[in-house]
Amino acid sequence: MSSVFTIDQTRCTFCAGCSSVCPVLAIEILGDASRITERCTGCGRCQAFCPVDAVEKMQKEKIRQD
Secondary structure (H helix, E strand, O other): OOOOEEEOOOOOOOOOHHHHHOOOOOEEEEOOEEEEOOOOOOOOHHHHHOOOOOEEEOOHHHOOOO
16 A cells, blocks of 8 residues: 655754654654655645644545555
């Protein structure tokens, strides 16, 4: 299953808060880049936690089907 969320790199401050609340460890932060991996289950905890609203829900047409 593909991630239903994405991280806006222009807003993200790389605080790692989203990765700390992710129950499936689906968020990778490497230096000045962050991404949500295919392990994402779509629970939305990362989006709810993000203090700068960098986590966005993707529109259906943008979600890949594996």
